[in-house]
Amino acid sequence: MRLLNRLNQYQRLWQPSAGEPVQATVAELAARCFCSERHVRTLLNQLEDAGWLTWRAQSGRGKRGELTFLVTPDSVRSGMMEEVLHKGQHQNALELAQIAPEQLRHLLQPFLGGQWQNDTPTLRIPYYRPLEPLQPGFLPGRAEQHLAGQIFSGLTRFVTNSGLPQPDLAHHWQVSDDGLSWHFFIRSTLHWHNGEAVETAQLQQRLLMLLALPAMRRLFVSVKSVEQPHAQCLRFVLHRPDYWLPWRLASYCSRLAHPEDTQLGCGAFRIVSFKENLVRIESHESYHLNHSLLKAVEYWITPQLFEATLGTSCRHPVQIAIGQQDELVHLRPVRNSISLGFCYLAVKQNGNLTRDQARTLMQIVRHHEVIDTLPVEESLITPSTEMIPGWTMPQWENQDAVKLPRRLTLIYHLPVELHAMAQQLKQYLAALGCELMLIFHDAKNWAGCERLADADIVMGDRLIGEAPEYTLEQWLRSDLLWPHVLTASQYAHLQATLDAVQAHPADTDRYAGLQAVFSSLMQDAIVTPLFNYRYQISAPPGINGIELNAWGWFDFTQAWLPPPSIM
Structure with missing residues (x-):
């Protein structure tokens, strides 16, 4: 990039005197x-024509000329960034920002938040890590799960403030009296992001590809076949009734990409750039539901400003700032909430802990201020008082007399708060004569974890989507945690119980049945929630329509910027 090269050369000339006028020979400047003396003469002429400096040469070889700087490199860089951004050259803007991390965020501030460029409303969000590719099926990151919901559509969908699935690619659906046959009637005006019309056979093909994934197969275990009885209809034939089916199809993991291109969808936004330092999505002109007032959303991914010892994704950004993070006076908290998702502790059955010992361990966590004294930001987490609203945790008689084993093994994964929790728990148990061995799995879920079976205690993070009860059913169906924590007979009984619960046509009956399952798991000291997160979004004035969703993000289709004349 020529602009960047020229700026780098100017910075080399500037640095020795920090911008003060200097006396120098052409050879010294070269x-x-x-570069060569010939090239530096050409460079000086170019920089003088650009108004960056003046050069007064003296006649005679080896004579010193006078170099006077007229602008700072930072002001030049900002002007260049503004110019390339107005031209839509977003990658060039980030290349221009290739400076030390401590300077980068300060430089990016004027370009973050809500911006109108070439009469185009754009929202730029600073983000702390690269986003992982949006592959079909389950995704580990909260940001990726939210983004998948903005780019891909499913047969059904969830909407804010409702736990019931709504029509999406399917205009409506019908179920047979026995609950074994479900017809989803596909809209006739659907288009992929590349402009091609969506064919029902393509949706069927992608669904079959999804069902071939092991975790998805566990989720859709009741599905016998997916058929296309006519051009605008898909039929699900089931082995057994599953009245969670519209919920399963509305989950982010069931959103449908093009069968030949996993980055091509038909959601409200389409992917324009998906790189390590910049992700840009733009509104899809042929979207079949409400169109966004934003033209584009960009994630500007900047280097970490702190040392991370647990991998690149150890930070848990539940508090999102849109725009100038360092200038908090310009930001205002627009929404906050307590997450329904939670970090949890689970105890392996038929392992080194008896039920009474497991209850003792959970009482230590709950009543000895282990969570309250964690060395994390006070505004970040809050101790859990129930699994989800209305699902209370059991109260046991005092278990202080129960002695713990001499040695236990704890395995945990991200987020970083669980690292602090593990260290805290290790100290508490050591004082009780129990040595706790810690194993860290550097990931956001248990996929690929070879040592999960070695653990007596497990800690992880459970995200909760738009439908809390269903999301917990999905957790029991699909997560690798449960076959490792439960015995074979317990796991088989759990799946049989879930089969019985899903056969209830009435939502309230399924909710009650699932609550009974988790009440039993908590009562038997198999699992307990530890703490919830405090979600918060801050934004500068002028960004409207920000509503926190279940992921701690906001629906990009609802955000909007007033025109510049009234901002």
């Missing part, structure tokens, strides 16, 4: 710029 040495600073690592």
Whole structure:
């Protein structure tokens, strides 16, 4: 990039005197710029024409000329960034920002938040890590799960403030009296992001590909076949009734990409750029539901400003700032909430802990201020008082007299708060004569974890989607945690119980049945929630329509910017 090269050369000339006028020979300036004397003369002429400096040469070889700087490199860089952004050259803007991390965020501030460029409303969000590719099926990151919901559509969908699935690619659906046959009637005006019309056979093909994934197969275990009885209809034939089916199809993991291109969907936004330092999505003109007032959303991914010892994704950004994070006076908290999702502790059955010992361990966590004294930001977490609203945790008689084993093994994964929790628990148990061995799995879920079976205690993070009860059923169906924590007979009984619960046509009956399952798991000291997160979004004035969703993000289709004349 020529602009970046020229700026780098200017910075080399500037640095020795920090912008003060200097006396120098052409040879000295050429040495600073690592180029020939002929080239540095051309460079000086170009920079003088650009208004960056003045050069007064003296006649005679080896004579010193006078170099006067007229602008700072930072002001030049900002002007260049503004110019390339107005031209839509977003990658060039980030290349121009290739400076030390401590300077980068300060430089990016004027370009973050809500911006109108070429009469185009754009929202830029600073983000702390690269986003992982949006592959079909389950995704580990909360940001990726939310983004998948903005780019891909499913047969059904969830909407804010409702736990019931709504029509999406399917205009409506019908179920047979026995609950074994479900017809989803596909809209006739659907288009992929590349402009091609969506064919029902493509949706069927992608669904069959999804069902071939092991975790998805466990989720849709009741599905016998997916058929296309006519051009605008898909039929699900089931082995057994499953009245969670519209919920399963509305989950982010069931959103449908093009069968030949996993980055191509038909949601409200389409992917324009998906790189390590920039993700840009733009509104889909042929979207079949409400269109966004934003033209584009960009994630500007900047280097971490702190040392991370647990991998690149150890930070848990539940508090999102849109725009100028360092200038908090310009930001205002627009929404906050307590997450329904939670970090949890689970105890392996038929392992080194008896039920009474497991209850003792959970009482230590709950009543000895282990969570309250964690060395994390006070505004970040809050101790759990129930699994989800209305699902209370059991109260046991005092278990202080129960002695714990001499040695136990704890395995845990991200987020980083669980690292602090593990260290805290290790100290508490050591004082009780129990040595706790810690194993860290550097990931956001248990996929690929070879040592899960070695653990007596497990800690992880459970995200809760738009339908809390269903999301917990999905957790029991699909997560690798449960076959490792439960005995074979317990796991088989759990799945049989879930089969019985899903056969209830009435939502309230399924909710009650699932609550009974989790009440039993908590009563038997198999699992307990530890703490919830405090979600918060802050934004500068002028960004409207920000509503926190279940992921701690906001629906990009609802956000909007007033025109510049009234901002």
